[in-house]
Structure formats: C-alpha cells, structure tokens
Amino acid sequence: MSTxxxxxxxxxxxxxxxxxxxxxxxxxLGRPEIGALxxxxxxxxxxxxxxxxxxxxxxxxxxxxxxxxxxxVAVAVGMLMIGGEFDLSAGVMVTTAGxxxxxxxxxxxxxxxxxxxxSLVVALAIGFLNGYLVMRTGIASFLITLGTFFVLQGxxxxxxxxxxxxxxxxxxNQMNGYTSLQKVFASxxxxxxxxxxxxxxxWFLFVAAAxxxxxxxxxGNWIYAVGGNQAxxxxxxxxxxxxxIGLFMTVSFLAWFMGMHTLYNFNTxxxxxxxxxxxxxxxxxxxxxxxxxxxxxxAIGAAIGSFIFGMTSLCIVYAGWDPNWFRAFLGVMLxxxxxxxxxxxxxxxxxxxx
Amino acid sequence: xTDTISEHADQSLEQGEALVQLEDVGKRYGxxxxxxxxxxxxxxxxxxxVLGDNGAGKSTLIKIISGLHPHNEGVLKVDGSEVHFGSPxxxxxxxxxxxxxxxxxxxxxxxxxxxxxxxxxxxxxxPFSGMRVKEMKRIADEELRKMGIVVKNIDQPIGELSGGQxxxxxxxxxxxxxxxxxILDEPxxxxxxxQSGVVLKYTAAARDAGLGVVFIxxxxxxxxxxxxxxxxxxxxxxxxxxKRSEVSLDELTRQMxxxxxxxxxxxxxxx
Numbered sequence: 001m002s003t004x005x006x007x008x009x010x011x012x013x014x015x016x017x018x019x020x021x022x023x024x025x026x027x028x029l030g031r032p033e034i035g036a037l038x039x040x041x042x043x044x045x046x047x048x049x050x051x052x053x054x055x056x057x058x059x060x061x062x063x064x065x066x067x068x069x070x071x072x073v074a075v076a077v078g079m080l081m082i083g084g085e086f087d088l089s090a091g092v093m094v095t096t097a098g099x100x101x102x103x104x105x106x107x108x109x110x111x112x113x114x115x116x117x118x119s120l121v122v123a124l125a126i127g128f129l130n131g132y133l134v135m136r137t138g139i140a141s142f143l144i145t146l147g148t149f150f151v152l153q154g155x156x157x158x159x160x161x162x163x164x165x166x167x168x169x170x171x172x173n174q175m176n177g178y179t180s181l182q183k184v185f186a187s188x189x190x191x192x193x194x195x196x197x198x199x200x201x202x203w204f205l206f207v208a209a210a211x212x213x214x215x216x217x218x219x220g221n222w223i224y225a226v227g228g229n230q231a232x233x234x235x236x237x238x239x240x241x242x243x244x245i246g247l248f249m250t251v252s253f254l255a256w257f258m259g260m261h262t263l264y265n266f267n268t269x270x271x272x273x274x275x276x277x278x279x280x281x282x283x284x285x286x287x288x289x290x291x292x293x294x295x296x297x298x299a300i301g302a303a304i305g306s307f308i309f310g311m312t313s314l315c316i317v318y319a320g321w322d323p324n325w326f327r328a329f330l331g332v333m334l335x336x337x338x339x340x341x342x343x344x345x346x347x348x349x350x351x352x353x354x
Numbered sequence: 355x356t357d358t359i360s361e362h363a364d365q366s367l368e369q370g371e372a373l374v375q376l377e378d379v380g381k382r383y384g385x386x387x388x389x390x391x392x393x394x395x396x397x398x399x400x401x402x403x404v405l406g407d408n409g410a411g412k413s414t415l416i417k418i419i420s421g422l423h424p425h426n427e428g429v430l431k432v433d434g435s436e437v438h439f440g441s442p443x444x445x446x447x448x449x450x451x452x453x454x455x456x457x458x459x460x461x462x463x464x465x466x467x468x469x470x471x472x473x474x475x476x477x478x479x480x481p482f483s484g485m486r487v488k489e490m491k492r493i494a495d496e497e498l499r500k501m502g503i504v505v506k507n508i509d510q511p512i513g514e515l516s517g518g519q520x521x522x523x524x525x526x527x528x529x530x531x532x533x534x535x536x537i538l539d540e541p542x543x544x545x546x547x548x549q550s551g552v553v554l555k556y557t558a559a560a561r562d563a564g565l566g567v568v569f570i571x572x573x574x575x576x577x578x579x580x581x582x583x584x585x586x587x588x589x590x591x592x593x594x595x596x597k598r599s600e601v602s603l604d605e606l607t608r609q610m611x612x613x614x615x616x617x618x619x620x621x622x623x624x625x
Contacts, residue, residue, distance in 0.1 A: 232458035
C-alpha cells in the first residue's frame with residue numbers, strides 16, 4: 001500500500017451542511033392522501049378493465065354523485081377526526097335534518113325555507129350539544145355521540161310516527177319554496193350530454209374550503225394541534241374547547257346540508273334512513289389518510305376516500321358481481337388504510353438520519 | 355441572540371418594577387394541598403430562581419403563573435392589579451410566556467407551525483383569512499438559527515427533532531412571544547453542557563433586556579449562575595427566600611439536598 005491519500009483535516013461543519021433538500025418523491029410520500037390516491041388509481045384501472053360500462057362519461061358522473069353523497073359529510077367528519085374526536089351521530093343527523101324541515105313546514109303550513117332554517121338551527125344545536133358534552137364531561141366522543149346516535153335514531157322514528165302516522169314524511173313538492181330549494185340542493189345540469197348533480201359541485205366546493213381552512217388558516221393550525229396534542233395546544237394558548245365544539249358543529253352543518261339534498265332529491269324522507277352511514281364517513285376519512293388518533297390527515301384525502309367508496313359501490317354492479325361483496329371490500333380497504341396510517345405515523349414520529 | 359429578546363421586549367419595562375406578584379397564594383387539588391402561602395415577586399430585569407425537589411410544588415407554581423391551573427387561595431397580581439387566569443391564553447395576553455417541561459409541542463406538526471402555534475400571523479383579522487406562511491417559516495428559521503439550531507427542513511414534523519432541539523424550539527418560541535415575563539420550567543434538565551450554556555445565556559439576555567424571568571430548576575449550580583433571587587420550595591411551602599447577596603452556593607446546595615437530612619443520611623450510610 002504505497003498510495004495513501006492524504007485526508008483533509010476536519011473542519012467545523014458549515015451551517016448549510018446540515019440542510020437537506022428533501023426530494024420530490026419523499027415529500028409526496030409524506031402527504032396523508034398519497035396512499036388513497038394510489039389505491040384509487042389502481043382500483044380505477046382494475047374496474048376499467050373488468051367493468052366495461054364504467055368506461056363512459058355518464059358512469060363517471062354517477063360515480064361522482066355517489067361519492068358526493070358520502071363525501072360531503074366525510075369532509076367534516078375527517079376534519080373532526082383530525083381534531084381528535086369521533087361523531088357517530090352524523091349518519092342519522094342527515095335524516096333528522098330532512099325530517100325536521102319536511103314536517104315543520106308541512107304541519108305548520110309554512111314556506112319550506114322556514115323549515116330549512118329551523119332544521120339548520122336544530123342540527124347546529126345537536127352538534128353544539130355533542131361538542132359541549134364531550135368537552136364538559138371529558139368522556140370520549142365515541143361514547144357521547146353513540147348516545148346521540150341512538151337518541152336521534154329513536155326520535156326520528158318516534159316523532160315521525162306521532163306526527164304523520166307513518167315512517168316517512170309527506171311529499172313536499174307542491175309546497176312554497178320547493179322550486180328554489182330544489183335548485184340549490186338537488187338540481188342537475190348538463191355538461192355536454194352528461195347530466196351532473198349540483199351536489200357534486202357543492203362537494204368540490206366544500207373540499208376546497210376545508211383544504212383552505214386546514215392548511216392555510218390559523219384555525220386549521222389549531223385543529224391539527226388539538227388533535228395531535230390537546231394539552232400542548234392549550235398550553236400555548238389555543239382555544240381548545242371552541243375549536244372542538246366548532247368541529248362538531250361543522251359536522252352537523254354538513255349533515256344538515258346532506259339532509260337537504262336527500263329531502264329535495266326524493267321529496268320525502270324515510271325516518272329510518274342514515275343508520276350505518278356514520279361508519280362510511282369514518283371509513284372514507286381513514287382510507288384518505290386521516291389518523292384515527294387525530295392530528296394528521298387532510299380534506300383531499302377524505303375526498304379520495306369517498307371517491308373510492310363511490311367508485312367501488314357502483315363498479316361492482318357494473319362488473320355484474322353480487323353487490324354484497326361491496327361491504328367485504330370496504331372492510332379490506334379500511335384494514336389496509338389503517339396499516340398504511342400506522343406505518344406513516346411511525347415514520348414521522350421517529351427521527352430519521354440524514 | 356440578544357437582539358430577538360430586546361426587539362420583542364416590552365419597551366416600557368422599568369428595572370425592578372414588580373411584574374407578577376403572588377401574595378399568600380395556595381392551590382388545593384381536592385383534599386391535597388399542593389401549594390401553600392407562597393409569596394413571590396417577579397421583577398423586571400431580575401431572574402427569580404425557584405428550586406425544589408420532586409413534588410415540592412414547583413410545577414404547580416408555574417401552572418398558576420402561566421394560567422394552566424387557576425389558584426384557589428391568595429392573590430395573583432400582574433402589574434399591580436389582581437388577575438385570575440382562566441386559560442394560558444390570558445397569561446400570554448399579559449406578555450407571560452412559558453417553556454414547559456414537556457415542551458408543549460405537537461409532534462406531528464411542522465416545526466414552523468409549532469413555533470407559531472396559538473400566535474399565528476394572519477393576513478387580516480377576518481376569520482379564516484390566510485396565514486402569512488412564508489413570513490412565519492422565515493422567522494421560525496431565523497430564530498432557531500440564533501439559538502444555533504439548524505433544522506434539516508423547517509417543514510419537517512417537530513417529532514423528528516432530537517430532545518435538545520425540541521427544547522430549543524420551545525425556548526425560542528417563548529422568547530419570541532414573551533414580551534414581559536419569561537418562565538422556564540427545568541429548561542436545562544434534558545440538555546447537554548453546551549446547550550445548557552446557550553439556555554443560561556438566553557436567560558441572562560432576557561434579564562438584561564428588562565424581562566422578568568422565572569427559572570425553575572433542581573440544579574443549584576445553574577441557578578447560582580443566573581439568579582438574582584432564590585426561592586426554595588419544600589412540600590408546597592417556601593423554606594428559603596433570599597436575594598443573591600444573602601445566600602451562597604453552598605447554602606443553596608445544602609438546602610436543596612435536604613440540609614440536615616443529608617447530614618443524617620451521611621451518618622447512616624457511613625462505612
């Protein structure tokens with residue numbers, strides 16, 4: 001060994017040497033919704049191959065409609081979960097909102113707009129109560145909203161039977177205010193030859209608004225903080241109680257919105273509807289990368305989760321399979337999503353070298 | 355590093371002015387009395403060191419001044435008028451910032467978001483208006499550099515940083531937002547020699563800029579380096595309350611270690 005190279009003397013490392021430019025790929029992988037996006041693309045390609053009827057613009061519009069019916073509430077449920085809480089009452093609250101509007105206006109023979117406003121107030125009050133009880137008692141939101149869920153389920157059926165004598169509301173399409181409300185919540189419009197429901201547009205708007213709030217506003221910062229570490233958030237001056245009650249009220253607001261759509265789309269509401277949907281909202285949010293324990297996730301992810309739901313529920317039919325398989329598929333997606341989330345959390349909470 | 359403190363320090367502070375006064379303050383948690391009859395004055399331009407063993411009531415004292423738990427006995431005065439903090443926000447609004455022992459950071463959130471958490475810069479007062487993200491990132495990065503911390507990326511989750519680095523973020527944040535009173539809860543406990551030095555220099559700089567500093571520690575050596583006033587707590591009560599000129603490091607150490615108890619112990623353990 002005659003050629004020994006002279007090593008340079010050790011220098012104090014410059015400040016900049018510690019800086020690492022994180023590559024585009026790893027930055028992409030660090031985003032919550034990336035797993036769901038990949039899954040959506042794979043599932044989409046799969047169904048394009050096995051389900052020929054899926055390959056048309058009409059089908060896409062139908063899939064988007066189906067996605068929006070879950071996605072609108074899922075956006076709010078996703079935000080609430082980022083804030084570290086659950087809402088199991090969201091599914092039946094949709095029905096409650098529709099029922100209140102229809103029955104209030106019908107029984108008192110008032111303009112439907114009045115009923116819609118009353119319904120909104122009722123929904124927001126339920127959301128407030130959920131949030132208030134959770135914050136006031138310190139009991140897990142899972143339990144509190146499980147209670148609200150059963151109460152609303154019973155009240156929906158009980159009150160509807162008392163008022164109308166049956167389990168559905170009377171048809172409201174001849175009442176004052178119907179035309180304008182129908183236009184806002186349940187009209188359709190044409191894009192080329194394809195009919196698109198306005199609810200899809202609303203869905204996109206809500207996702208965009210939620211994204212803005214979560215990523216660009218101080219309230220968004222607070223939502224991540226109360227979900228990630230409530231005690232720390234409080235210690236640095238975040239108004240934890242207001243943030244969380246606000247989140248519960250956001251869920252009830254969008255549940256009300258969805259209730260309006262259901263009412264003005266079908267002109268009547270079945271009092272037993274909505275049970276089980278709360279889980280679909282949660283699944284959509286979790287598949288979209290929202291961490292069950294809070295503090296991580298985003299609105300786009302919840303939207304992609306809803307899209308996967310809408311696409312699969314319809315494409316199983318398009319492919320000519322037994323629709324019963326859909327639930328099994330949903331369960332598998334949820335498990336996969338939870339595994340990916342776990343991995344993500346481990347990656348981002350452990351210290352990386354280099 | 356001193357420029358941040360003097361830039362953000364309230365210019366109206368006068369040397370020796372009483373900023374926070376505790377008069378006979380106590381705290382009960384149910385049947386347990388965690389703190390009793392504490393008299394303490396935090397003066398502008400002074401470092402008040404609170405020493406004590408585990409369970410002596412140091413953390414409870416901090417929680418009262420920083421607004422985490424309200425006191426239920428005695429009087430807490432800020433700038434001469436009585437206050438009752440309902441939340442840490444109320445204390446922050448009086449210019450009292452705290453570095454907590456558990457640091458109060460949110461692990462999954464980016465460094466810059468943690469830095470500004472609860473005190474975000476927004477483009478306008480309208481609800482849901484945007485944050486000044488670029489400015490926030492720049493300031494967070496600059497303030498950390500002043501403490502000698504160069505994070506890999508200001509966008510990385512704070513959970514990826516080492517314990518010492520997280521400590522520095524917490525301190526830099528408190529210094530940046532604490533205009534009048536800075537409370538440091540065991541700031542040197544998790545740090546190495548060099549970073550402890552940085553923290554002590556910060557403490558001295560805050561004092562020189564006219565802030566009132568409360569420095570909680572169970573290390574009498576660190577306390578002796580920066581303190582102007584020493585209070586030793588034991589079982590929720592003050593057992594020593596002296597100015598720098600009236601007390602020596604030896605006495606501090608002896609009191610901290612339990613004084614006579616230590617002498618007894620050394621007899622018992624004699625070999």
